Amino acid sequence: MDLYSLTLTDIAKKIKNKEVSIKEVLDSVYSRIEEVEPKVDAYITLTQERAYQKAEELQKKLDNNEDIGVLGGVPIAIKDNICTNGVKTTCASRMLENFTPIYNATVVKKLEEAGAIILGKTNMDEFAMGSSTETSYMKKTKNPWDLTRVPGGSSGGSAAVVSADMAYASLGSDTGGSIRQPASYCSVVGLKPTYGLISRFGLIAFASSLDQIGPFTKTVEDAATMLNVIAGYDKMDTTSANLEKVDYTKALVNDVKDKVIGIPTDFITDGINPDVRKAYDEAIETLKNAGAKIQEVNLEYAKYSLATYYIIATAEASSNLGRYDGIRYGYRAKDFNDLDDLYVKSRTEGFGEEVKRRIMLGTYVLSSGYYDAYYKRAQQVRTLIVENFKKAFENCDVIMIPTAPNTSFKFGAHNASPLEMYLEDIYTVPVNIAGLPGISVPGGFDKEGLPIGIQFISKAFDEKNLLQVAYTFEQNTTYHNEKPTMKEEK
Numbered sequence: 001m002d003l004y005s006l007t008l009t010d011i012a013k014k015i016k017n018k019e020v021s022i023k024e025v026l027d028s029v030y031s032r033i034e035e036v037e038p039k040v041d042a043y044i045t046l047t048q049e050r051a052y053q054k055a056e057e058l059q060k061k062l063d064n065n066e067d068i069g070v071l072g073g074v075p076i077a078i079k080d081n082i083c084t085n086g087v088k089t090t091c092a093s094r095m096l097e098n099f100t101p102i103y104n105a106t107v108v109k110k111l112e113e114a115g116a117i118i119l120g121k122t123n124m125d126e127f128a129m130g131s132s133t134e135t136s137y138m139k140k141t142k143n144p145w146d147l148t149r150v151p152g153g154s155s156g157g158s159a160a161v162v163s164a165d166m167a168y169a170s171l172g173s174d175t176g177g178s179i180r181q182p183a184s185y186c187s188v189v190g191l192k193p194t195y196g197l198i199s200r201f202g203l204i205a206f207a208s209s210l211d212q213i214g215p216f217t218k219t220v221e222d223a224a225t226m227l228n229v230i231a232g233y234d235k236m237d238t239t240s241a242n243l244e245k246v247d248y249t250k251a252l253v254n255d256v257k258d259k260v261i262g263i264p265t266d267f268i269t270d271g272i273n274p275d276v277r278k279a280y281d282e283a284i285e286t287l288k289n290a291g292a293k294i295q296e297v298n299l300e301y302a303k304y305s306l307a308t309y310y311i312i313a314t315a316e317a318s319s320n321l322g323r324y325d326g327i328r329y330g331y332r333a334k335d336f337n338d339l340d341d342l343y344v345k346s347r348t349e350g351f352g353e354e355v356k357r358r359i360m361l362g363t364y365v366l367s368s369g370y371y372d373a374y375y376k377r378a379q380q381v382r383t384l385i386v387e388n389f390k391k392a393f394e395n396c397d398v399i400m401i402p403t404a405p406n407t408s409f410k411f412g413a414h415n416a417s418p419l420e421m422y423l424e425d426i427y428t429v430p431v432n433i434a435g436l437p438g439i440s441v442p443g444g445f446d447k448e449g450l451p452i453g454i455q456f457i458s459k460a461f462d463e464k465n466l467l468q469v470a471y472t473f474e475q476n477t478t479y480h481n482e483k484p485t486m487k488e489e490k
Contacts, residue, residue, distance in 0.1 A: 003028035005483075008074055008168040008222040015073040018062065022055040022073035022117075029075045029119065033166045039147055039486060041139045042160040044080050045088050046120035051075065054117045069115025070229060076111060077161045077170035080121040081128055082213065083202040084108055087118075091204050092136035093126045095330040095350035105202020106237070107171060107213050107230045114229045119167055122157030126352045127321065128173055128206040130154050131181060131424045134411065135354040143185060144484035145450055149408040152182030155216070159186040162216045163484050169226055170216045175206050176309050177404075177428025179214045180440035184403035184453025187442045187482065189470075190216050191223045194460045195435035196241035199234030207316035208239075210309070210432045219480060220441060220471040224248040227463065243461065251464035254475045257291035261469070262396030264299040269426070273406045279444035279452040280402045286476050287400070287469070297392040297399060301384045305430040308385065310422060311365050311378035312433075317355075318362030324350065357418065386434045393459050398469045401427050403440040403453030427455060437463050439470045442479035449485065 003011065003025055014020045030048060037043060058068050078084060081091045083101035085108075090096045108118070125135040133141045133156030143151040144164040151160040155172030159182035162170050172179040174192035183190025191214045198213045205211060215226035228249060233242040263284065268277070288294055326332040326346025333345035351359070365374035392399060404424055414421040431438040436457055443454030454473065458466035474480055 002032070004032040004165045006168070007218045008071070009219070009225060011168055012071060012074050015062070016068070022059045022062070023052070025073060026051055026055050026075055026117065029166065033119070036164050036166060036486070040142050040144055040160050040164050040166070042123055042141045042151070042157040042164070042166065043077070043120045044090060044092065044123050044138050044157070047087055047118055050087075051117050051119060058115055058117070069113065070225065071111065072115030074116050074168050075119045076116045077119045077122050077158060077167040078108060079124055079155050079158045079170070079172045081124060081173060081204040082108060082171055083204070084118065084121065087121060089121065089204065090138065091127045092124045092138050093351065093355070094137045095324050097137070097331070099330070101202075103202065106199035106234045108202065110230050110232075122155070122161055122170060124157055125154035125354070127204070127317070127355050128154040128175055128178055129317070129354050129358055131177070131421050132409075132414070133157060135352050137352055140411065143408050144486055145187065146408065146485070146487045148488070149410055149450070150185070152185035152408065154178040156182045158216050159183055159188055159190065162186070162188045162218060168218070169222055171213055171230075172216055173203055174212050174214055174432065175210045175313060176432050177425040179216065180428050180438055180453065180455055181404050181425060183216060183440040185408040185451060187451030187479065187484070188216050188218060189220055189223050189442070189480070190214065190440045191227065192431060192438045193227065193231065193463060194437045196239050197231050197437070197461065197463070199232075199237040199240050201234055201236035205320040207313040208320065209316060210313055212432070220439075220467060220474045221249070221252055223439065224252055224467050241461070246464065248463055248467055251467040252471045253468050254472050255291070256287055256469055256472045259398065259469055260293045260295050260396040261287055262295055262297035262392055262399040264297050264302065264392070264399060264401060267299045267302045267401065269405070271405055272402065273446065275446035276402050276405060276407065276452050280454065283400065283443050283454045283473065287473060290472055290476050295396050297396055299388055299392055299430070301381070301388040302430045304381050305385055305433050306422060306426055308378045308381045308433055309425075309429040310361070311374050312382065314358045314362030315366050315375050316362070318359050318366060321355070321359055326350070354418070382433050385430060389430075389434045389436060397458070397465055399457040401455050401457070403427060403455040407446045407448070407450035407452060431457055436460055437466050439466055441470050441474055442482070443477070444479055
């Protein structure tokens with residue numbers, strides 16, 4: 001078996017047991033990248049030189065029987081909106097195409113302290129705004145299962161590299177489903193932790209009250225291992241929760257006999273793809289057969305999540321992206337007449353269409369005369385959604401819904417209608433609005449062989465419960481063992 005095809009857990013064990021050298025592991029992954037990356041286009045930047053230097057340092061430690069960390073020698077990829085010291089962090093935007101941070105994001109620092117080796121930075125929707133990775137200024141990432149289709153977004157590159165065995169795990173960010181939806185499209189595990197569990201220091205902000213960093217992995221076990229490393233309090237992030245350290249790998253128990261799974265039948269809309277619906281119904285039966293109790297729950301306010309999300313997210317984006325003006329940060333226009341002209345041209349040329357659309361919408365909902373009608377009301381509805389989830393969790397341990405209403409779509413399928421694209425996030429945005437943890441796991445395939453994801457949601461900071469149910473579902477299915485076909489249109 002090729003080393004690159006192993007799970008994070010398996011390769012970490014082989015390295016620690018000295019069955020393989022760290023260089024051999026790195027060689028295997030970079031060889032895979034050389035073979036597959038021209039087809040998939042998931043990386044913006046590769047950092048081979050630094051990776052091999054780190055591998056050499058770690059191997060010396062290992063040879064001296066020193067501890068190299070939980071992730072010692074394991075190659076991992078990072079989404080290109082997470083700062084990496086000395087490595088370009090572009091947000092897949094012309095605005096930041098030459099930005100090189102002088103510090104590491106807290107999550108990157110934690111990964112490196114745990115012995116991980118950074119392979120490179122992955123492609124994404126520009127400033128994390130999109131559901132397909134089509135808004136990237138840099139390149140068009142393809143879905144490893146079908147190269148004519150999107151990998152999802154905004155963390156499409158991070159999902160694709162794990163799916164195509166070009167990394168053992170990766171980090172993404174999730175503002176309205178940007179980890180879970182591409183995980184569903186690419187048949188990998190995508191975990192969006194509770195808001196505040198993982199430091200956002202060093203994450204280039206899109207919508208500060210919604211953004212959360214999380215891992216993409218090949219298995220739920222790998223997700224728990226990654227969460228152990230990156231979770232925890234950080235004084236550099238004022239929204240970071242100061243909680244007792246938890247070992248999430250202890251939740252990996254194949255047992256749901258004492259669990260109640262909530263099914264929000266009122267939220268599963270008529271517009272869902274029949275194949276997705278079938279996979280969802282089969283997932284319910286899988287957990288029922290494993291001993292779980294199935295309970296209908298009411299999420300009556302969840303249907304307002306999408307509208308609420310696009311008001312709050314765009315308002316916060318409008319504020320966060322105000323700093324990119326050609327003076328303080330980012331791209332500067334070459335030809336301009338005066339200061340106002342410099343601002344206008346720098347932002348016009350530096351931002352893509354989707355980013356400009358969201359900035360304008362966000363500025364509108366925050367403007368005088370419209371603030372109360374839109375932004376204030378959206379925050380009030382947000383409170384109703386939070387309370388709705390709390391009430392639902394009085395009757396169940398975990399809620400299960402599809403990750404996305406459809407499987408991966410063809411490039412350009414939603415270009416004519418941004419609203420159609422936004423609807424792809426209908427099952428993921430409620431989790432961000434309420435600040436809850438959610439995980440997408442491989443849950444089947446449609447008639448065309450495209451992956452389907454099943455999503456589990458739990459109470460805030462109840463990742464152990466979430467991981468146990470997800471792990472049990474995974475252990476009772478075989479979808480996670482399937483490998484992408486790299487199918488091309490003839």
